[in-house]
Amino acid sequence: MSGSDETAITVTLRVNRFTPRPERDRGDRGSRAGRGGSPFGKRGGSPFAASSASRVRRARGKSWTQDYVLTVAPDATVLDCLLAVKRTMDPTLAFRYSCGHGMCGSDAVAINGTPTLLCTASVKEWAKADRTTLTDDDGFRRTDAGLVDGEDRRDDDDRLDDGDLGVIELSPLPGFPVQRDLIIDxxxxxxxxxxxxxxxxxxxxxxxxxxxxxxxxxxxxxxxxxxxxxxxxxxxxxxxxxxxxxxxxxxxxxxxxxxxxxxxxxxxxxxxxxxxxxxxxxxxxxxxxxxxxxxxxxxxxxxxxxxxxxxxxxxxxxxxx
Ligand code: SF4
Ligand code: FES
Missing domain, CATH: 1.10.1060.10 (Alpha-helical ferredoxin)
Known part of the structure; x- marks a missing residue:
């Protein structure tokens, strides 16, 4: 992405991906869509009852996690990274954005489990240690990566010196039906x-x-x-x-x-x-x-x-x- 940048470092985007089942394979899915009820919500009598039921509907399809390793400038946004992936690595990756600077609200996702906007989240701010590499080849917890109790306690300068900022996990915004990858309804x-x-x-x-x-x-x-x-x-x-x-x-x-x-x-x-x-x-x-x-x-x-x-x-x- 920013290969010419002297301070460029690597980061891994770990994206929760989803492809819906084609329409013709879905059968009568719509009639079984409801998921749980509310201990607070009464049935009927509310103008919101129908929309609450449709809100929690889950589409069926294939889910998997995909890693993309990029070279980026530390101040790049997560949206910059996804655009680079889309343009140079994987055109099938789906996400939504419009203004690119925090005005339209179209690019909300969960980053490391926290709902936020892609375009205002910097790589430096959100990258964290890769939990899948916490142990060495003998199964012992590594102590050489600035990890304390499984948390990345390195400061920004240490991580930049290492040249690897770690991992950013991306998943669709919770509470909404997923249409594809990071795009919600x-x-x-x-x-x-x-x-x-x-x-x-x-x-x-x-x-x-x-x-x-x-x-x-x-x-x-x-x-x-x-x-x-x-x-x-x-x-x-x-x-x-x-x-x-x-x-x-x-x-x-x-x-x-x-x-x-x-x-x-x-x-x-x-x-x-x-x-x-x-x-x-x-x-x-x-x-x-x-x-x-x-x-x-x-x-x-x-x-x-x-x-x-x-x-x-x-x-x-x-x-x-
Ligand atoms: S977080 Fe909620 S209140 Fe704030 S801008 Fe988004 S929708 Fe509006
Ligand atoms: S792309 Fe418009 S708010 Fe992020």
Whole structure:
């Protein structure tokens, strides 16, 4: 990839790959798709019940793990590496991306088991020791690779001096049906966001002059009112918070943090007149009641939203109703 770079080092991408079974071989798979039920979600009575069932559907096909060894610049992103693999080593590898700089949210995957974006993850930051080489030929644990209790404790400089950064494990975002390799089906998440009507529903009352004439054709807000939802409007629906949530990713019936963030964005908007209905829509067993306040959803949000705190706030608003 960056063979001419003086500081280039090697890294192994260990990719969990998946090829779905061809459509004609699948038989009646669709009717048996459900996986488990929710201890929190009641059957029926919720607009999210159907989408929760389809969200956890698992496609059938062939799964395997594939290693790609590359020479890279330490500051390269994991997306750079995958593009290099696709162009020069294996054109069959499937992954999704668009903007390449953290704006579109299309490239969320699990890196070393942690949901994050491919385009903002640097190789240097995520590479770790290869656990498959922890023992020597005689079966004893190696002590010459900076490994302590199986963890890579070398600092960045040591690893760069070694010329081998180690391994980066890539798998699809948890909690979503896998379509191929690292590509997941995000339609269930988008359906859940759409059901909560993510658009402004104002009451139509525009500012008027003292004579009763319309003053401005806008719904005015002051900076304090804007600050209440501005951060929330930065959500790019990447699904990282959903993949991090043990309830959502565990397959239980839950509308998920991304949909609740979309609802919260309008609940906190002073111009919106549909707050009561919005809170009612999420006051279900698989709505806010399914949130277990684990707060794992906050850890990797690429837009810096404290998702767990927002969940807490909107749960409080539902309870206060
Ligand atoms: S809240 Fe953050 S992590 Fe969740 S979908 Fe939006 S941008 Fe992604
Ligand atoms: S490719 Fe757009 S956010 Fe990563």
């Amino acid at each position: 995000i339609d269930p998440m988008l359906d859940q966001i759409r059901r909560l009507e993510p658009y402004l529903q104002a009451d139509g009352a525009l500012a008027r002059t003292s004579e009763g004439k319309i003053d401005v054709f806008e719904y005015l807000q002051n900076p304090e009112q804007l600050a209440k939802y501005e951060m929330l409007s930065n959500c790019i629906a990447c699904g990282v918070c959903e993949g991090s949530c043990p309830v959502f990713a565990g397959g239980d019936a839950f509308i998920g943090p991304a949909a609740l963030i979309a609802a919260s964005r309008f609940v906190n908007d002073s111009r919106d007149a549909a707050t009561d209905r919005r809170l009612e829509m999420i006051d279900t067993a698989d709505g806010v009641a399914a949130c277990q306040s684990v707060r794992a959803c906050s850890r990797q949000c690429p837009r810096g939203i404290d998702v767990g705190e927002e969940m807490w706030q909107i749960v409080a608003k539902v309870k206060e109703r």
